[in-house]
Amino acid sequence: MDESLINIFLLEAREQLEAMENGLMRAEDGGCDEECVNAIFRAAHTIKGSGGMFGLEPIVRFTHVMESVLDRVRIGEQALTPELSEVLLKCCDQLGLLVEETVAGRELAADAVALGAALIARLEVYLDQAPQPVIAIAAPLTVLAAAGEGTPACTDNWHISLRFGSDVLQNGLDPLSFLRYLSTRGEIVSLTTLDDSLPALAEFQPEDCYLGFELSFRSEESKAEIEAAFEFVSNDATIHILPPRSSIERYVTMIAALPESDLRLGRILVDCGTLTEHELAQTLKDQQAVPETQRPALGEMLVSAQRVQPEVVAAALEKQRSVPAAPPPKASIRVDAEKLDQLINLVGELVIAGAGTSLTAQGGDTAAMLEAASTMNRLIEEVRDNALNLRMVQIGDTFNRFQRVVRDVAKQLGKDIHLVIDGAETELDKTVVEKIGDPLMHLVRNSMDHGIETAVVRTAAGKPAQGTLRLNAFHDAGSVVIEVSDDGGGLPREKILNKAVERGIVATGQSLSDREIYTLIFEPGFSTAEQVSDLSGRGVGMDVVRRNIEALRGAIEIDSIPGQGTTIRIRLPLTLAIIDGFLVGIGESSYVIPLDLMEECVELPPGQRGANHINLRGQLLPFLRLRQLFELPAASLDTREQIVIVQFGQSRAGLVVDALHGEFQTVIKPLGAMFNDLSGISGSTILGSGEVALILDVPNLIHKVVRETEQCHALQSATCVA
Amino acid sequence: MGIEIHNEAGCCHIRIEDELTIYTASAVAAAVSTALNSHASIGIDLSGVTEIDTAGLQILLVARKEALLHERQVRFIGQNRVVLEALQLMNLINFFTFEAAAAQAA
Numbered sequence: 001m002d003e004s005l006i007n008i009f010l011l012e013a014r015e016q017l018e019a020m021e022n023g024l025m026r027a028e029d030g031g032c033d034e035e036c037v038n039a040i041f042r043a044a045h046t047i048k049g050s051g052g053m054f055g056l057e058p059i060v061r062f063t064h065v066m067e068s069v070l071d072r073v074r075i076g077e078q079a080l081t082p083e084l085s086e087v088l089l090k091c092c093d094q095l096g097l098l099v100e101e102t103v104a105g106r107e108l109a110a111d112a113v114a115l116g117a118a119l120i121a122r123l124e125v126y127l128d129q130a131p132q133p134v135i136a137i138a139a140p141l142t143v144l145a146a147a148g149e150g151t152p153a154c155t156d157n158w159h160i161s162l163r164f165g166s167d168v169l170q171n172g173l174d175p176l177s178f179l180r181y182l183s184t185r186g187e188i189v190s191l192t193t194l195d196d197s198l199p200a201l202a203e204f205q206p207e208d209c210y211l212g213f214e215l216s217f218r219s220e221e222s223k224a225e226i227e228a229a230f231e232f233v234s235n236d237a238t239i240h241i242l243p244p245r246s247s248i249e250r251y252v253t254m255i256a257a258l259p260e261s262d263l264r265l266g267r268i269l270v271d272c273g274t275l276t277e278h279e280l281a282q283t284l285k286d287q288q289a290v291p292e293t294q295r296p297a298l299g300e301m302l303v304s305a306q307r308v309q310p311e312v313v314a315a316a317l318e319k320q321r322s323v324p325a326a327p328p329p330k331a332s333i334r335v336d337a338e339k340l341d342q343l344i345n346l347v348g349e350l351v352i353a354g355a356g357t358s359l360t361a362q363g364g365d366t367a368a369m370l371e372a373a374s375t376m377n378r379l380i381e382e383v384r385d386n387a388l389n390l391r392m393v394q395i396g397d398t399f400n401r402f403q404r405v406v407r408d409v410a411k412q413l414g415k416d417i418h419l420v421i422d423g424a425e426t427e428l429d430k431t432v433v434e435k436i437g438d439p440l441m442h443l444v445r446n447s448m449d450h451g452i453e454t455a456v457v458r459t460a461a462g463k464p465a466q467g468t469l470r471l472n473a474f475h476d477a478g479s480v481v482i483e484v485s486d487d488g489g490g491l492p493r494e495k496i497l498n499k500a501v502e503r504g505i506v507a508t509g510q511s512l513s514d515r516e517i518y519t520l521i522f523e524p525g526f527s528t529a530e531q532v533s534d535l536s537g538r539g540v541g542m543d544v545v546r547r548n549i550e551a552l553r554g555a556i557e558i559d560s561i562p563g564q565g566t567t568i569r570i571r572l573p574l575t576l577a578i579i580d581g582f583l584v585g586i587g588e589s590s591y592v593i594p595l596d597l598m599e600e601c602v603e604l605p606p607g608q609r610g611a612n613h614i615n616l617r618g619q620l621l622p623f624l625r626l627r628q629l630f631e632l633p634a635a636s637l638d639t640r641e642q643i644v645i646v647q648f649g650q651s652r653a654g655l656v657v658d659a660l661h662g663e664f665q666t667v668i669k670p671l672g673a674m675f676n677d678l679s680g681i682s683g684s685t686i687l688g689s690g691e692v693a694l695i696l697d698v699p700n701l702i703h704k705v706v707r708e709t710e711q712c713h714a715l716q717s718a719t720c721v722a
Numbered sequence: 723m724g725i726e727i728h729n730e731a732g733c734c735h736i737r738i739e740d741e742l743t744i745y746t747a748s749a750v751a752a753a754v755s756t757a758l759n760s761h762a763s764i765g766i767d768l769s770g771v772t773e774i775d776t777a778g779l780q781i782l783l784v785a786r787k788e789a790l791l792h793e794r795q796v797r798f799i800g801q802n803r804v805v806l807e808a809l810q811l812m813n814l815i816n817f818f819t820f821e822a823a824a825a826q827a828a
Contacts, residue, residue, distance in 0.1 A: 169744050175776045179811050193812045198780065201755050201788040206747035206777060213812075 005172050006103060009050050013099045016043040021092050025403060027085040041070040052181035053173060053232040056102050066091050069126045078126055091119050152245040157189055158217040159274040161240035166208040168236040175211060178233060185229060186219025190272045196260055216272040248279055340390055347387045348667035352686055354380040359688035393433050395473045396424030402444055406469060409448050416455050416466045417448055423473035428480050432552055432572055439545040443484045443568055451488035451566050477596060480574055485567040491518050491560040518558040522546040555699050581666045585659035587632050590693040592666055592685060597646045597698045601660055604641040622709045623654030624701060646698050653705040668695060725753050737767035742778035754785050762794055769800025769823040774808050799823055
């Protein structure tokens with residue numbers, strides 16, 4: 001049995017629910033126009049349809065009520081009031097739960113069932129009003145003598161012809177379920193099952209489908225709605241749909257296209273009530289006139305055009321036009337995340353192999369060899385970039401989920417808060433996007449709880465009553481920056497300082513810059529909230545946030561202006577797998593510095609044994625001797641040393657090394673659990689020569705240098721080199 | 723799902739328990755095929771069927787067709803509500819005659 005189809009249903013149902021949720025939230029804000037309402041309706045409609053395909057009764061039943069109410073809204077009989085949107089949003093949540101549980105084959109918990117029933121009851125209130133009279137579609141035959149389309153048949157019903165492909169049962173669809181489902185959308189006035197394709201028992205394959213159906217179907221639904229009901233099954237069946245009163249020609253064409261004999265089919269159509277005896281005689285006569293129609297391929301759905309109806313049924317046309325066509329298919333495919341990771345891995349190996357080849361080529365002398373190696377490297381780089389690009393996803397989806405969060409939390413807190421999103425198209429590695437969700441959630445909740453004041457306080461301070469929370473993302477020099485800002489009261493500087501002194505994190509009288517004080521809130525167990533609220537204030541949040549960000553090789557910093565607001569800035573690497581690096585040497589060992597964090601290289605004048613600062617163009621730059629840090633044997637006195645100047649965020653520092661070996665791209669190989677506590681090293685790589693080089697954890701090293709410098713200041717002693 | 727086969731006066735009875743669906747279709751079809759190869763008359767007892775789908779209905783149709791083609795006798799036993807409802811939906815009720823289930827053999 002093919003599991004993948006039901007997974008597709010699950011994924012698409014989730015997408016539909018998201019679309020529905022977005023539309024309903026717009027409705028709450030009063031910004032839901034006709035197209036928005038249609039989108040909401042379509043989402044419910046699609047979930048119901050697909051649920052029916054798979055025989056998922058609970059989903060169909062629940063969505064049916066939602067759809068009925070939404071239908072009334074769509075045709076203008078019911079207004080989409082904020083109360084109704086609220087109920088529908090809750091139904092959206094319930095439906096989400098229903099979909100997940102039903103697909104997983106689990107029963108709903110008792111309280112969830114009760115909630116579902118309560119929601120249905122609330123929805124049904126909206127259905128109780130007397131519906132407006134629907135303008136009847138039936139029109140006398142004479143009025144419909146038409147323009148060049150041939151004589152129409154007089155049936156008021158749709159004629160649907162289904163020939164299922166042999167694989168339909170193995171694909172998880174059941175024609176029987178489908179027929180049951182059709183009966184919920186209208187009345188199957190008459191049906192004939194064709195078993196002409198059924199072979200003898202000796203040739204019979206029990207898991208193939210041999211059945212076809214001709215049915216006469218009465219329904220008030222529009223052509224688009226009926227077509228939509230067949231969407232999910234259209235890949236596994238040949239379908240003909242003829243609207244009521246189609247021209248005889250259409251039936252003739254359909255009969256010619258079907259595999260069974262014309263006479264037999266004609267008979268079936270009469271038995272169905274689709275054609276009268278008279279009309280049948282006419283079709284058989286017209287058969288000669290119609291050219292041999294090629295049998296449509298499996299998956300083709302032939303629906304003849306709806307006849308033009310006279311003005312009397314203009315209302316019916318209006319209804320049809322208000323259901324827009326299905327959105328054009330996106331030009332994208334779903335890819336297994338595992339397969340993508342495998343690809344990236346292979347590309348990584350390729351990069352290493354390429355480096356090895358280059359090295360060998362350089363060792364030899366042949367110009368041709370060098371050229372070949374160079375071409376190969378260029379191609380490898382391109383493949384690498386393309387492969388990495390596949391892993392990039394826009395952060396917009398993650399940001400959008402916060403609309404709902406902000407709405408719910410604002411309600412809970414009794415505050416009026418508006419979410420602004422910028423830079424939604426900014427792309428990140430998919431793993432990063434997945435892992436950034438939780439930290440962001442915490443920061444957002446924090447801002448809403450502690451940052452933004454209540455409307456009363458805000459108006460008193462001369463600010464607009466509605467607070468603004470802003471999520472922003474952009475690229476900056478090889479990193480991705482995500483900002484969470486609010487226009488609230490800013491961080492309470494004094495409170496934080498006092499708390500830190502209280503906890504012994506900071507010595508009394510120690511002078512700290514504003515930024516250093518704000519960064520204190522990332523210390524474990526730190527919280528200045530007077531009351532621990534449900535959301536935040538327990539002091540277990542911010543340090544976890546920072547750790548999560550650092551685990552992604554990122555960093556977090558805070559800017560705040562008292563009375564005006566706070567901005568929290570998260571800086572993340574663009575990709576976690578392969579980086580462009582710069583190879584340096586210290587003694588016998590090689591190290592790699594991420595290229596995008598490097599600013600420049602400067603020679604360290606000899607004889608600076610005790611120094612740890614240099615004057616770089618008038619600015620004081622602290623540096624770190626890696627030889628010392630990594631406890632490598634001391635260099636001889638006349639070794640020339642270089643300082644590589646690196647930067648991360650707002651900080652800069654120098655790293656002292658012996659030799660500079662040049663740019664080179666590298667695959668980051670993790671070091672393994674044993675090395676987790678190793679600071680200053682973030683990974684390793686294999687050079688073309690087979691040697692292992694360690695990758696420097698630049699942010700960590702810079703942090704070290706900055707710390708040491710501060711301690712230096714605190715001790716009031718620094719040896720500077722002019 | 724269970725398939726019980728027992729012979730009674732030259733007629734091979736196949737009793738199907740629980741599911742007659744795509745999951746059990748192969749097994750049931752094989753049993754029917756074997757029975758028809760060695761007996762001129764078989765009975766398919768559906769009184770114990772709890773669930774039926776298109777694949778299950780197809781087996782009934784194939785059995786019936788085989789009987790017509792090769793002059794065998796296939797009897798359908800048990801007026802099972804689940805089976806009848808499915809046949810009704812597909813408008814195939816008139817293709818079949820269902821005998822009342824016989825009293826359980828000791």
